[in-house]
Amino acid sequence: MIPAQFEYSRPAGVQEAVRALADGGEDAKVLAGGQSLIPMLRMRLAVPSLVVDLGGVSDMRGVRDDGDALVIGSMTTHDQVLHDPMVREHAPLIVQATSTVADRQVRHMGTFGGSLAHADAAGDLPSVAVALDATFEVEGPGGRRTVPADEFFVDYLTSAISPDEVLVSVRVPKLSGWGTHYEKFNRVAQAWALVGVAAAVQRSNGTISDARVALTNMGATPIRARGVEEALIGAPATSDALASAAQRAGEGAEPSSDLSASAEYRTHLATVLTGRAVAAAGGI
Incomplete structure (x- = not known):
């Protein structure tokens, strides 16, 4: 498909970009890499009056x-x-x-x-x-x-x-002395994640001294898995303890059901992938 007609601006600096957006009003759109916006323009899911291309703003690289x-x-x-x-x-x-x-x-x-x-x-x-x-x-x-x-x-x-x-x-923030891992499940290569888990784990004297876990595609926004973190912190760095903590991955999440997966399946995936992610991050 062909995008609807729009004006185009390519500012050289941040302040120039801000002025262009202010002049364009709510119907202006920012073009960064274009990997999301251009398909939306072609399908006319986005119909901006002005596109502000940030490709010329070297200060933002x-x-x-x-x-x-x-x-x-x-x-x-x-x-x-x-x-x-x-x-x-x-x-x-x-x-x-x-x-x-x-x-x-x-x-x-x-x-x-x-x-x-x-x-x-x-x-x-x-x-x-x-x-x-x-x-x-x-x-x-x-x-x-x-x-x-x-x-x-x-x-x-x-x-x-x-x-x-x-x-x-x-x-x-820099994470010194932490182990990290990102675990993702998708149906085909290069596809969006049905569920993903970002995990960072810090170990000390055989226990988990700190942990950070966040979930991809388990709600309308990223979900911080606070229940998993609470279960991990202070727990022994063992596979059983990590697997037990992963059971709390669905707490506070609101996964959707669609053609790719049901909410129940996404919750199951979150539990399995969290267990894998924290084990890899913790070196277990």
């Missing part, structure tokens, strides 16, 4: 060290994230999840921030951001503000970004 955290520019491609040595060292969970995103072609074009801002419940990176307690730097006409990951994802395909704001970067 790259990864930098910020002491106890990494700052990842929102226009950094998935492939660049995958091969960045700082991300691989300090945030391996991001690498593990990003390596499962679609295929190489999509990873070369799609962007880290675009995937997060799209806020798809079946996307792999939102749950990772929640598990890592990431913070989002958003800029609009009123200046720049910080949004924690657990407040960023509001509803299905809805984030805390206002129509006149852009996601500039994501700040990810």
Whole structure:
């Protein structure tokens, strides 16, 4: 299909992009990597009056060290994230999840921030951001503000970004001494996750001293599996203890039923995949 007619803007800086969005109003759309927006334009599921292409904003690309955290520019491609040595060292969970995103072609074009801002419940990176307690730097006409990951994802395909704001970067705390793993189940290669689990586990003297677990596609937004975390922290680092904790994966989740899977099946998957993810993250 052919998209409806729209105006096009390619700003060179963040503030110029913000002004373009403000001028375009609520019908303006941001183009990052385009891997989600372009299909929606072609099917006319999105009919914007203006498309603001962020491809020319160099300040929104790259990864930098910020002491106890990494700052990842929102226009950094998935492939660049995958091969960045700082991300691989300090945030391996991001690498593990990003390596499962679609295929190489999509990873070369799609962007880290675009995937997060799209806020798809079946996307792999939102749950990772929640598990890592990431913070989002958003800029609009009123200046720049910080949004924690657990407040960023509001509803299905809805984030805390206002129509006149852009996601500039994501700040990810470094996890030193943690084991991480991303476990995903999909029906065919390169498909969206039926369910995914992002897990980070810290061990000390044979016990789990800390844990972070978040679920993909178990609700309209990423779900922090607080029950699993509570069961893990202080528990012995054994397969039985981890399997017992994984039984709480469905607590607080609201999985949907669709043509791909029922809510009951997704809950079963969450339990199984959580057990695998925390065991791999804990080195068990």
